Amino acid sequence: MRSNTAAFSAASHHGSDSALIDNHGRPITYLRLAITDRCNLRCSYCMPEQGVATISHDEMLSYEELERLVRLFLGMGVKKVRITGGEPFVRRGCIDFLERLKQEFRVKELVVTTNGVETSRYLKRLKALPISGINLSLDTIDRQRFKEITRRDRLSQVLDTLYGALDHGISLKVNSVVTEQTTDDDIRRLGLLVKEHDFSLRFIEKMPFSGVHDAAAAIDYRLQQRLEALFPDLQERKLEEVSTARLFTVPGFAGSLGIIEGSSRKFCSACNKIRITPQGVLKACLYDSGVLDLKRLLRNGVADGDIAAQIRSCLKHRFADGHATQAANGFGAQTEQPSMASIGG
Ligand code: SF4
Numbered sequence: 001m002r003s004n005t006a007a008f009s010a011a012s013h014h015g016s017d018s019a020l021i022d023n024h025g026r027p028i029t030y031l032r033l034a035i036t037d038r039c040n041l042r043c044s045y046c047m048p049e050q051g052v053a054t055i056s057h058d059e060m061l062s063y064e065e066l067e068r069l070v071r072l073f074l075g076m077g078v079k080k081v082r083i084t085g086g087e088p089f090v091r092r093g094c095i096d097f098l099e100r101l102k103q104e105f106r107v108k109e110l111v112v113t114t115n116g117v118e119t120s121r122y123l124k125r126l127k128a129l130p131i132s133g134i135n136l137s138l139d140t141i142d143r144q145r146f147k148e149i150t151r152r153d154r155l156s157q158v159l160d161t162l163y164g165a166l167d168h169g170i171s172l173k174v175n176s177v178v179t180e181q182t183t184d185d186d187i188r189r190l191g192l193l194v195k196e197h198d199f200s201l202r203f204i205e206k207m208p209f210s211g212v213h214d215a216a217a218a219i220d221y222r223l224q225q226r227l228e229a230l231f232p233d234l235q236e237r238k239l240e241e242v243s244t245a246r247l248f249t250v251p252g253f254a255g256s257l258g259i260i261e262g263s264s265r266k267f268c269s270a271c272n273k274i275r276i277t278p279q280g281v282l283k284a285c286l287y288d289s290g291v292l293d294l295k296r297l298l299r300n301g302v303a304d305g306d307i308a309a310q311i312r313s314c315l316k317h318r319f320a321d322g323h324a325t326q327a328a329n330g331f332g333a334q335t336e337q338p339s340m341a342s343i344g345g
Pocket of ligand 1: 267268269271272273284285286287320321322323325
């Protein structure tokens with residue numbers, strides 16, 4: 001973790017009762033909370049077949065600790081909370097946690113990112129919350145291809161979640177990673193689901209985190225050309241708000257297609273997002289390796305007001321964009337890079 005000495009010279013007079021605004025004037029209103037590092041798939045682009053070393057239960061924030069942090073962040077103006085993993089539903093008690101966030105903590109916009117393997121059984125409860133939306137990761141609807149990509153034969157469970165979410169009227173976005181192995185048939189068949197069903201299908205092309213400014217734009221352009229070849233009537237939709245995805249419609253399609261911008265760094269000037277890892281480390285940007293060890297503060301009996309002050313202090317030293325963050329953190333071939341699952345929606 002990058003040491004941030006400024007973070008520890010906490011100005012205790014700034015507690016948890018006013019908006020969280022960074023040193024570039026960006027209000028922080030969106031918290032992404034990863035509640036587990038575990039996943040029940042083994043997507044080849046994300047982890048090796050044998051999986052990766054998982055962190056122990058004690059190293060992860062407990063639900064109590066997570067709730068304490070959520071309450072703090074809500075007090076500082078956070079409006080949207082996204083629960084992610086790994087796969088959040090592999091953590092026991094995830095649905096009860098979501099219910100508490102909505103019912104007790106009154107999180108305004110609560111959303112989940114999942115691979116859908118375990119989600120279908122919770123859809124009724126998610127609808128009842130109500131959940132504001134589900135982002136589902138799905139790269140193909142061909143069973144054999146799904147097995148190849150994820151090394152698991154679980155397509156039918158994921159499709160149960162997809163169709164179940166639609167049946168329950170839950171707002172659904174499907175995120176689909178495009179790699180060198182992705183076939184036109186994978187893309188076409190996913191796209192045709194959108195013809196029948198009203199959801200947003202967004203493609204993201206796997207790319208190296210090279211830090212080269214133009215690489216992402218070139219990849220997005222190539223992906224757009226590929227979509228245009230497969231769906232000749234593709235029309236770009238003008239979006240009013242800032243979005244990390246460009247959306248397209250096809251006449252006669254119920255839903256929309258999209259491209260998640262390969263470089264989320266295009267949107268840095270309006271970035272309202274912070275992240276907390278399962279180990280309780282605060283990340284001020286996707287490209288940093290952590291700016292504050294929240295777990296240590298929580299477990300050392302630090303009071304809420306002081307934790308809030310340290311969070312504020314950290315966010316007063318935020319880099320202007322992902323490039324600057326990446327440069328300062330020295331991401332290179334040997335260092336940790338953001339996983340595909342943590343990008344975009
Ligand atoms: S790269 Fe960092 S600053 Fe830019 S939008 Fe992503 S998280 Fe925000």
